[in-house]
Amino acid sequence: xxxxxxxxxxxxxxxxxxxxxxxxxxxxxxxxxxxxxxxxxxxxxxxxxxxxxxxxxxxxx
Amino acid sequence: xxxxxxxxxxxxxxxxxxxxxxxxxxxxxxxxxxxxxxxxxxxxxxxxxxxxxxxxxxxxxxxxxxxxxxxxxxxxxxxxxxxxxxxxxxxxxxxxxxxxxxxxxxxxxxxxxxxxxxxxxxxxxxxxxxxxxxxxxxxxxxxxxxxxxxxxxxxxxxxxxxxxxxxxxxxxxxxxxxxxxxxxxxxxxxxxxxxxxxxxxxxxxxxxxxxxxxxxxxxxxxxxxxxxxxxxxxxxxxxxxxxxxxxxxxxxxxxxxxxxxxxxxxxxxxxxxxxxxxxxxxxxxxxxxxxxxxxxxxxxxxxxxxxxxxxxxxxxxxxxxxxxxxxxxxxxxxxxxxxxxxxxxxxxxxxxxxxxxxxxxxxxxxxxxxxxxxxxxxxxxxxxxxxxxxxxxxxxxxxxxxxxxxxxxxxxxxxxxxxxxxxxxxxxxxxxxxxxxxxxxxxxxxxxxxxxxxxxxxxxxxxxxxxxxxx
Numbered sequence: 137x138x139x140x141x142x143x144x145x146x147x148x149x150x151x152x153x154x155x156x157x158x159x160x161x162x163x164x165x166x167x168x169x170x171x172x173x174x175x176x177x178x179x180x181x182x183x184x185x186x187x188x189x190x191x192x193x194x195x196x197x
Numbered sequence: 198x199x200x201x202x203x204x205x206x207x208x209x210x211x212x213x214x215x216x217x218x219x220x221x222x223x224x225x226x227x228x229x230x231x232x233x234x235x236x237x238x239x240x241x242x243x244x245x246x247x248x249x250x251x252x253x254x255x256x257x258x259x260x261x262x263x264x265x266x267x268x269x270x271x272x273x274x275x276x277x278x279x280x281x282x283x284x285x286x287x288x289x290x291x292x293x294x295x296x297x298x299x300x301x302x303x304x305x306x307x308x309x310x311x312x313x314x315x316x317x318x319x320x321x322x323x324x325x326x327x328x329x330x331x332x333x334x335x336x337x338x339x340x341x342x343x344x345x346x347x348x349x350x351x352x353x354x355x356x357x358x359x360x361x362x363x364x365x366x367x368x369x370x371x372x373x374x375x376x377x378x379x380x381x382x383x384x385x386x387x388x389x390x391x392x393x394x395x396x397x398x399x400x401x402x403x404x405x406x407x408x409x410x411x412x413x414x415x416x417x418x419x420x421x422x423x424x425x426x427x428x429x430x431x432x433x434x435x436x437x438x439x440x441x442x443x444x445x446x447x448x449x450x451x452x453x454x455x456x457x458x459x460x461x462x463x464x465x466x467x468x469x470x471x472x473x474x475x476x477x478x479x480x481x482x483x484x485x486x487x488x489x490x491x492x493x494x495x496x497x498x499x500x501x502x503x504x505x506x507x508x509x510x511x512x513x514x515x516x517x518x519x520x521x522x523x524x525x526x527x528x529x530x531x532x533x534x535x536x537x538x539x540x541x542x543x544x545x546x547x548x549x550x551x552x553x554x555x556x557x558x559x560x561x562x563x564x565x566x567x568x569x570x571x572x573x574x575x576x577x578x579x580x581x582x583x584x585x586x587x588x589x590x591x592x593x594x595x596x597x598x599x600x601x602x603x604x605x606x607x608x609x610x611x612x613x614x615x616x617x618x619x620x621x622x623x624x625x626x627x628x629x630x631x632x633x634x635x636x637x638x639x640x641x642x643x644x645x646x647x648x649x650x651x652x653x654x655x656x657x658x659x660x661x662x663x664x665x666x667x668x
Contacts, residue, residue: 143521147215150206154216154284155580163282164219165442175271175451182267182456189260193253193411 211364212525214518216580217284222441228369229445232436232507233453235376237429238383238461239504240321240477241314243497244548245425246465247475251406252414255399258466261415262459265422270455272637273430273563274447279570280437281446283580287434288518293578294569298596303562304515307431308531310558311512313551314428315354315505316538320545322501323350324478325494332482332491342542350539353498357505361513361529365439368506375499380460382496386485387464393486394471402470416628420616421549422462423633424556429454430563435511461500508532553618556633561608564640565601572645600647608640 143151209215224232249258279290288307291300323346331340339345360368391399408414433450440446465477472480477497482490513528520528538544544551570576582589593599615624616632626635 143214144205146202146205147209150209151215151584154218155584157218158216158283158580162219164222164440165444166282167278167443167447171444171447174448175274178451178456179267179271182263186260186264189256190415193257193260193415 208525211366212514212517212528214286214289214521216289217438219441222284223365223369223439224436224445224449225441226445226449228373229436229440229449230453230457231372231376232369233449234380234457235372235500235503236432236436236507237454237458237504238376238379239500240317240497241425241428241504241548242458242461243465243477244317244321244475245421245552246462247469247477247480248421248549249418249462250404250466250469251473251475252404252408253411253418253466254404255402255467255470257411257415258404258418258470259463261418262422262462262466263456265419266426266459266462267451267455268634269423269426269560269563269637270429270451272634273427273433273567274451274455275567275571276430276433277437277440277446277450278443278576279578280434281440281443283578283583284438285434285580285583286438286514286518287431288515289583290434290578291566292583293574293591294566294598295601296591296593296596296598299593299598299601301519302597303431304519306558307515308512310555311431311508312532312535312538313544315357315508315512315532315535316350316544317548317551318501318505318508319350319354319357319535319539320346320542321478322353322498322505323347323539324476324545325481325497325501326353328478328482329491329494329498332487332494346542347540351536353502353505354536354539357502357509358529358532360502360506361509362526364525365510368510372503375503379496379500379503382492383460383464386489386493387460387467389486389489390464390467390471390484399467399471404470405473410628412628413623416623416631417621419631420556420627420633421552423560423631424552424554425462426455427559427563427633427637428552428555430559430566431515432511435514550618553616553632557609557612557618557636560633560636561605561612561640564608564637565604565644567637568641568644569598569601569648573648600644600651603647604640604644607643608636611639612636 206215210217210221246262249261253261280287283290288300288304291303295303324342326349327340327342327345330345408417437446437450440449468480468484469475472483474480478494481493481497484490485493509529509532512532513525516528516531517523579590582591612632615635616627
């Protein structure tokens with residue numbers, strides 16, 4: 137059973153049109169490598185804080 | 198008056214299954230962050246912080262909260278790109294990975310777990326409301342946990358349900374006012390606590406219910422927080438399909454759920470250490486004083502109302518992918534069983550067990566989904582095939598990606614060998630590696646290995662046929 141059997145005909149036509157437009161490139165701005173760099177920086181800070189605070193726990197137990 | 202075609206299309210964009218086009222996206226980075234924070238700062242973040250602070254001192258508690266939330270969200274945030282790029286809901290996007298029936302099964306699991314989340318948000322609202330009633334000298338029955346809290350929880354559920362009925366634009370307007378107010382009160386409470394008690398008193402406070410060893414406490418606290426971190430997996434699509442660009446989706450998801458919501462969890466941990474209870478509605482007045490405490494209780498009411506609304510909307514939207522012809526109202530009605538769970542505090546009081554089960558389920562599904570999208574699909578999927586339920590390249594075998602489900606089951610066996618949430622029994626590795634994050638990596642590795650082997654076998658079976666045909 138394809139999706140065309142469960143949608144109203146007008147919505148099916150709209151779905152087809154939207155799929156065509158998105159496949160033809162009507163998409164939001166893509167991510168860049170810089171976005172990943174920002175995320176890695178934040179993650180590195182989290183890991184650093186984690187290491188320091190846990191080391192503190194282990195050394196003082 | 199009959200609905201016009203334009204209205205029907207708009208309805209199906211925001212309440213249904215049509216992919217959202219670039220020009221229809223509602224959320225820039227600020228709005229997106231507000232939604233994520235508004236959704237994230239609620240019962241679950243305060244409670245997980247409170248439980249963490251009841252087993253660990255301040256420093257390790259903050260470490261467990263930061264690590265436990267940021268790392269799982271970092272691992273699964275790559276899926277935000279899928280949903281933002283194609284404008285589709287979680288469970289439509291998941292068809293590419295789990296198969297159409299496999300995705301429907303994931304949706305059913307999500308809908309069951311979502312009832313638990315709705316209950317926790319509404320019941321904490323009920324708990325907050327009875328404290329306010331008690332503070333203003335209201336009737337005893339209305340301030341009780343067994344009668345008053347369920348009544349307020351059910352009333353909150355009804356209001357959240359009505360807000361969800363209005364759709365994402367109403368939710369955005371609601372959040373623009375509510376979230377900055379919530380964040381301001383939380384930051385104010387943290388500053389107040391430090392000023393009132395002194396930094397060293399807070400930092401050196403001992404946890405009220407520690408484990409036998411600090412390392413065991415650390416492992417359990419990380420596991421609860423990891424459960425919360427992975428719990429966002431099924432909610433990524435519902436909001437990222439409305440993100441204006443992929444950057445907003447990727448960074449907004451990570452910062453909102455992985456980093457910013459930790460402010461609420463840290464507040465929960467610090468106050469649990471000072472007051473000696475994990476229950477936010479109990480410590481709010483004790484830690485914040487009569488004025489700040491009441492502000493805090495109103496903040497908890499607002500926060501949980503926002504989150505319950507978002508949870509109900511998310512479930513309605515996802516249910517529409519399974520039953521496209523259903524009206525929005527019917528889809529929202531699937532959340533009504535949560536009302537039964539609000540009649541007693543049992544579900545609310547079992548929060549850490551609930552988190553551990555979430556950790557296993559979502560870590561395993563997350564491992565498969567991320568491995569498939571990054572290493573097998575390589576960030577490219579066919580939108581057309583997502584909408585062909587029993588045709589196209591995502592059919593797999595009888596609509597299920599069996600390699601994915603086999604990997605999830607093996608991940609589950611590993612998880613329960615490492616840690617049993619029902620009895621809080623730790624396996625030999627738990628204190629060294631915990632359970633949720635290793636389950637994510639193990640499931641991903643098993644899935645990739647199974648896929649590699651089955652594809653090699655399929656190629657070998659096809660080769661003799663091709664030779665006979667003279668291809």
